Amino acid sequence: MNGPHLPYPELCLPDLVAGHAQRRPDAPAVVQGDLTLSYGDLVGRASALAASLCAHGIAPDDLVGVCVDRRPDLVVALLGVQAAGAGYVPLDPALPPQRLRELSAEARLHVIVGTPTAATEAFGDLTVLGVPAETAPWQPTPATLSTTAYAMFTSGSTGQPKGAVIEHRALTEKVTNIADFANYSGATRCLAFASIGFDASVADLLAPLAAGSTVVLAGDAERADPTGLYRVCAEQDVDVVVLPPPILPLLDPDRLPGVRLVMTGGEATGPEQVGRWTEGGRRFISVYGPTEATVLVTWFEGSGSWTRPIPIGKPAANHRIHLVDDSLREVGPGEIGEVLAGGPGLGRGYLFDPALTAQRFIPDPFTEQPGQRLYRTGDLARWLPDGSLEFLGRADRQVKIRGQRIELGEVEAVLRRHPEVGNASVQARGGPAGQELVAYVATGLDVADLRAYCARLLPAAAVPARMFTMAALPITINGKIDTERLAAPTAAEPAPTLQGEAPATDTERLIAQAWAVLLDEPAVGRDADFFDHGGHSITAMRLVADLRERLGRDIAIEDVLIGRTLRGIAARADAAAEASPATVTRGRPPALSPAQQRLWFLDRYFHAAASAYNVAFAERLTGPLDIAALAAALTAVADRQQILRWRIPDTDGVPYAVVDPPTLVPLPVRELAPGTDLATHLAAGAATPFTLATDTLWRAELIRTGADEHVLAVYAHHAVFDGWSQSLFYADLAAAYRAVLGDGAPLPPLPATYGDYVAWRADRSRRRAEQDLNWWLEHLTGAPVVVELPGGRDRPAEQTFSSATVTTRLDRAATAALTDLAAGLGATPAAAVLAAFALVLARRTGHPDLVIGTPTVDRRAADFEHMVGFFIEIAPLRLRQAPEAGFAEHVRAAWEELLAALAHPEAPVERIVGGFGLGGLLDRSPLVQVLFNMYTFDEPKLDLAGLGSEPVPVAAPGSPFDLTLYGVTRDGQLRVEIVFNPDVYGTSLMAAVLGEVEQMLRAGAADPQQPVSQLPGWTAIPAGRPGDVTRAARVKRAVGRSGAIPERPATATERQIASVWCNVLGVPEVAATDSFFDVGGGSLAVAVVQRQLNRLLGTNLRVVDLFRHPTVRTLATHLDDARASTESSGDSAEDAAVERAARRGAVRLQRARRRPTGEPALEEDPA
Template identity: 95%
Template sequence: MNGPHLPYPELCLPDLVAGHAQRRPHAPAVVQGDLTLSYRDLVGRASALAASLRAHGIAPDDLVGVCVDRRPDLVVALLGVQAAGAGYVPLDPALPPQRLRELSAEARLDVIVGAPTAAPEAFGDVTVLGVPAETAPWQPTPATLSTTAYAMFTSGSTGQPKGAVIEHRALTEKVTNIADFSNYGEATRCLAFASIGFDASVADLLAPLAAGGTVVLAGDAERADPTRLYRVCAEQGVDVVVLPPPILPLLDPARLPGVRLVMTGGEATGPEQVGRWTEGGRRFISVYGPTEATVLVSWFEGSGTWTRPIPIGRPAANHRIHLVDDSLREVGPGEIGEVLAGGPGLGRGYLFDAARTAERFIPDPFTPQPGQRLYRTGDLARWLPDGSLEFLGRADRQVKIRGQRIELGEVEAVLRRHPEVGNASVQAGVGPGGQELVAYVATGLDVADLRAYCARLLPPAAVPARMFTMAELPITINGKIDTERLVALAEPAPAPQGEAPATDTERLIAQAWAVLLDEPALDRDADFYDHGGHSITAMRLVADLRKRLGRNIAIEDVLIGRTLRGIAARADAAAEAGPATASRGRPPALSPAQQRLWFLDRYFHAAASAYNVAFAERLTGPLDIAALATALTAVADRQQILRWRIPDTDGVPYAVADPPAPVPLPVLELAPGTELATHLATGAAAPFTLATDTLWRAELIRTGADEHVLAVYAHHAVFDGWSQSLFYADLATAYRAALGDGPPLPPLPATYGDYVAWRADRSRRRAQQDLDWWLEHLTGVPVVLELPGGRDRPAEQTFTSAAVTTRLDRAATAALTDLAAGLGATPAAAVLAAFALVLARRTGHPDLVIGTPTVDRRAADFEQMVGFFIEIAPLRLRQAPEAGFAEHVRAAWEELLAALAHPEAPVERLVGGFGLGGLLDRSPLVQVLFNMYTFDEPKLDLAGLDSEPVPVAAPGSPFDLTLYGVTRDGHLRVEIVFNPEVYGTDLMTALLGEVEQLLRAGTADPRQPVSQLPGWTAIPAGTPGHVTRAARVKRAVGRSGAITQRPATATERQIASVWCNVLGIPEVAATDSFFDIGGGSLAVAVVQRQLNRLLGTNLRLVDLFRHPTVRTLATHLDSTRASMESPAESAEDAAVERAARRGAVRLQRARRRWTDEPAVEGDPA
């Protein structure tokens, strides 16, 4: 996944700081107590030190040690070394002399800048220079962006320190990056808390200086005493603090009222800290990044109550992250992989250690650009459904307990979630029964209470055998937990024995099994989970098997197969694995989902605006309208799909990309009496003509002297929900460039046409496998869901919309989130479970289909691409009110995972597979949708302007009803958008109330049978809704048995001949239904044309729907052929006729044109 693009200056840090000194010489750069160092004095003294260093022979790319007490002289020393062209090596004076000597020797230092309190004898023969008090005229640094900025030592697994070399380009990019998402500026006053030997000093010391802000340097006394820290922050007006996670629980946020931003990182942060520190609107940002990547590769901003482990967020601007298995192949969503980080923030390598550098800094296999590298962090993570990363600890922090592999970081995360736990560290030790877990917990709780808490949330092997409680955990000088004072790792437990596997595949799986579980898998019927496997090890097993077998193994193959024999059988049936990146330069082409939207737009007039997307932002401030128009044009130039049209030839749609051209931006003023909401709703409902219109438009509405509303309307075919954030990011960059304050938008690495080709290649390898899975999975489920109490359904589907909304309070939202996290799921699974239970209760049927959108942005090439990457997955939810709510949440989560694991069966293929093409009054197979927004709220950040979103009413409802969920500011907001011609507002309000009530009751008592929860009552007999027609796979071409009723009359034989020709099948029976043997609306139109030409009749499309078998259609034709006139039409006939006629296309031509996708034989949904 790639972060957004962010321009950064081509200057080294000393020159950036010198620029502020020239513009604002008297502005405070560093303050400590009564001492204030202005930018002029800071740069002047640094220049004097640089001259002294050059006089001692220091040249660009040399290294100079800095061993200065925490006083303003420290900042002078750091900047002075870089001003001389050298890189600094931080040497904390608090370290023991022996450690200082070792670091000095490792760095091969000849010169050290040291304060008088730093004992010179600690460094042997090394030259020690003081920090000059005098100033000198500034001279630009001789350093370049490719020379060393600093070398920072980190601990190694062998105990030998590693020196990570960071160049100026990485440093400049990183301070710019941090300043951007933290809003550092000239008014910023940031507390510098970190030791200079800790890379957090880049964020709290160097980044504020690069932005022209003020560094409030915390002395050793303030760093050790919270009371003094509060006083310093209050007296100096500190508004930003960067603190290590172990410090956060020790401080009272209420004592720091002026702080607007808390930044943390370096290790796992307790989730309760989010709520503590964001109370009152304060921002809370957790950053992730190794020293080797200049402190930052991803970041996460949280707010409100947070109970599950804090993610490490999404890639930072200009950076990319890949999760890979041991063979450097990218793992799928939800699977565990090692974090590989890339981008301009990567360091040069390790100091004087070419072998280690080559091992950890590797060529980037995921990009064609030469010279690109990735850093192997050794950290394990997985992609969450919302696109963020969940950190799972170090690869070398996995241990084996009683046959089960345990990730120590996960156990620590569970302990830290307890509201009365300040911090926790879990290590492996040796006990009477072999290896066991030992927990060290900062808490006042009893050990028995802690053990009971862990037993509720962890498997037995992961519950620490020994626990020690204390007031606080010891931390190192860098703010990390001092593990050397805890317990050492012990020897592994012996492995059990079993029976040998039988096939080559089983033996390969056994090898992977043995590595993961640290025991030989010798019994082909041994259960993976009985031997210590669980969801995480299953994901790792899947990644390993993909590498070993070269096949697209899915998590379900382990979940369902379980044994060596079962997993091997599923693996042998899996498709071969394919490439993870796209070929480039393919022409525009339509995806299956876009073809479905085109069909609905073309043949269902009412759907024309139902698939529009609309959003708006209120912009306050001095807006440059010409620059905004230029920026919109630049975005459309970068995002090719925003220049698309979708015309067709003889009913076959295709994509055309128009050349770049100025994007119109009309500036409007509302007519007197017109409400903004009404105007936006009207704009959202205005249809696009797909063949001739550019499929998006923008307008600017002037609402005040310095206030405008930017409205954007787009067709779903070119714009999905994820695209809004990408569009905003591009627009912000392009607007800054249009103002002359930044570089232009770079081109994307691929186009949507490349995505379609990549998707088609993947589909060719596994489409049939996924289709077979879905057809089997859904067989027997009712395909029509209609609630009781609804209105008379129109004969032809309409797409009008209305909405009802509710919002859960923070406590209920937190309880829901906590329940889901404890079950290893997400809040989406809990909301889906409640929704399905309520629908089952109202319809009286426990087996339902609920659709959900899935996002197909799996390849890095498409991460920043605007477009339509959505498919609808028909989830099968089976309800059992006698089971607890927790069990339904687990089942919903497993169904969501299963859908992600089988992406190659577009819903239109399932409609065809089940022969559901004859429905005109509703969406086939899926009439109810569930959509939980898991991405962050899109934010538009135009330079010099304040922005806030303006709500826009949905222009239509593509389904009978859709339940939307989103969590913002600690509140879960749930909305039902419905078709008011099918259901009334009172019914939908009651339905939504039942969902909310079940969410509250189910989270309060998740193990109580749902039927016994408060408010759960059975619907009275006789009132269930319409849940009918179990899904059955249509008869395959080439039946095994003989046809018993062959076409008998001349008309029957002619009809059968046309059907065989159109559907590509050898024979049909007189009693076969057209829709049961593969016919859909595309094919119906072709049949109508061919029969009219062959028989000389005036056959209407509605006749084919009303007489779907060969025999009934022949009887109808024979009775009407003499007159050659159509009978009088009823209103219902006319409606069906109109809808059917709009489906008149030539199917054979479509199949020839859509060569990149399997033929779509059923109804597009």
């Protein structure tokens, strides 16, 4: 179908804008706040920039990067590049430096227009030109309609960015087209909302300029805040807005009364938005078009109530649309076909990729006119009776495996590239561990060789879990692969053959049975590697739980990670101790785990931590939701998961759990408050603290965002919920919702409760606690007390727990290289990311020996596999860096450290802190200030019957550590994020650290044997400078008594304090100069001592006073002074000496003097 004809001028965009400047030089071209750039000044400054670019050798059809903040200078830069005859490449200054370097390298740029101070780090030796303030006479652009106007990068199915090249003819035609149907004129004031890296900027920035309109440039703050958006539109009399579909539901149309036209596009728009925005007479236009076809090829205008999906409209003027089948034959009305677009708006092709250009931009078979082309969009649609198009999704064969988006065709292509493979077909099937890939391969190779080949070239999730080899693939009568016959193997097919030696012992045979069920692999040899045969972290945990049941032994996840092969896992299983029964507390009140005790203490005595340990997640639900059924389902989940009915009060400073009886779970249904967007609402909910003593420690709410659209938000305290729990919660909720609707059985009770877990853990710990604690104390002795980066901010006197975030992402090629490197070393990608992180921290601090914490999961018993709760402990890893060694060696060392931590799980970090006497810190987390957390579980998915769902991000409510690096692989790409405390470190510093981690990962994976000191960027900050730790905390170190005679408590107050200490800590005596934390005091003991001293002395002693005055003598002096209403004398001389030593980077871990029987019973034995 063809759109109507619309003439357009034979001029490039800069000349069109220059024409307006000649006719109306004082007319406002760009407005932002109090800044106004007239057409005369815009064209004059663009002309000056063009002259500068030409002086630097820029010629027509060259590409120039534009990396300018969102100010009017940005528009000058875009127009100036085109006025020089070149095409611009948009580079967002907010991107990490490494990403900017990659894009500039992909585009082969030599010159960048940007802010020199911001661009120097990102672009290295490239020429960086600023935006001139002066003007110059206008010179007609040397460009023609066939030269490049811009090149814009989009993501590709392989993860590599694709640069779509758009010529001036396409741009001029499109801005004319948009201005025509949007009625742009000199009186129009259009809000420019889109990033210049998004092709919607053609509609809201370039098209208005071509029409002589005024562009109201929204700043970054206004783009993130609806209130700011309303204010800008009102103050600047905006009458046209171009907004992406996700923004529309967040805005109130009544607060934009001056807007006459709302334009949207880029993805599907909810049908309810038509009625919302056209009420009162506004126009509502939705456009469709890929970047490769310059913004739009079809458009739709609607009004009034709309309930069915919004069509993508009819062909735009000068454009034509064809729907075709796989053989490029047009399909009939109502039939589904791929969208092919043609017309003058088509781009030239892909930058430096002629093969992909030829594949996607094809000769038009439906016309006799020579040179006409069509672009294959890869989108599916069908014609509706009124001649408009209904969008039906992508033609790509994409599936999700373990949360990662996988192109089946890419996996097939990799297999077919092997010289000994004749053909291959890859399908997604349901398996014992969820959705998995199954490959059918025509080859004489064995499966192990094929799997190893795929592992070298594909992300781990894209390596088929099962592979079948055969002489030839079955084909249909039309010559295509017969996937139905592949999906249903016949009984005549040969039975699977065993690879290698058969299992030899009873243990090996039992493990082989569990393995066979879990990985659907009936024949397992003794030397088969669990991870090479499709296993991953989730299946490893399931294998551990199964083996504990089958073998009755205390098998842990590290036994699978270290053992790896059937033979190796069996040997470790035989050496494991007998497993203790999990369910042991029937009828007894539950105790708290050591980790829960720690969270209670922080919540009780550090008010800034009140919401830092909240967990929040949300899911957008689309479709006919039964709200009453959802509320009933939530109630059923709380009934099954006992910990969701816990409260944590205390008596005299000792916390305990109370389990409330099952009751209805409230599910408030809310509308967003005027001026509040969804992200802000969710962030506020996440930051609302729980009162542990009186509140149920989780809550849910439903936010109505449309007629058939809601967002379910769940907030919980970490004491009852960890990251793994979200998937379990979703699974229970989905099953309960189906049951309430009458389509399933009610949720069965769990075999155990979280209280059972705490008791089971305490019983298990009793047998290994001292052994594991001694290992940690030996292992960490001599390590630095703090990790503090130079260039940070003045640290607050007390930890604030504030949070901010910076994020980056590795492309699929780099992620695959990293995964391949780790696999070759017998490790996981987590070890590689940890190694890179540690290297960057070592380089920045100048200290090659660091302590970095990492969470460990304790779900090793089958009874706890499906239980919501807090099963996390923090392991303080010790990472030693050697710049002369290669990256591979550091990955291997990081992996060994992770395995060692898993092998010694029975010493809670609180006991390790106490063992070194580090508990008396107020301004930072003791021992662990830096955390590393690599997510290994699947992306949680909520599957409520009859509803669509997608996750909605929720901002972290706080940062328990100075900085935490998170890593997760999704869609074959490694996403790395740093959550940090902005009161300690600035955003620019953290962005630089993140960029260096990314650079280390790329460089290390590319050349793993090269000494890291010779990798790119290593020498930027010299290592080994002991003075780099410039603002260390007042760290209390266990100095011991060095043989000196202890000074006994002398005054009445000192003797009373010493008596309480001895009673609480179980020690026979304490000296007047002993530190509470050196003689075994921990966080809970602090709370008990505070209560007892207040009762005994009639004082108003605070917990914080024990941290500030940790010895008997200094505390007695503080109390006596307080009684006399005088000011405290401050910190002791010993404190000052230790602080000075810490500033020199000299404080290192030494054991504290511990009482003979270990920690106080209330911490050691919560059962």
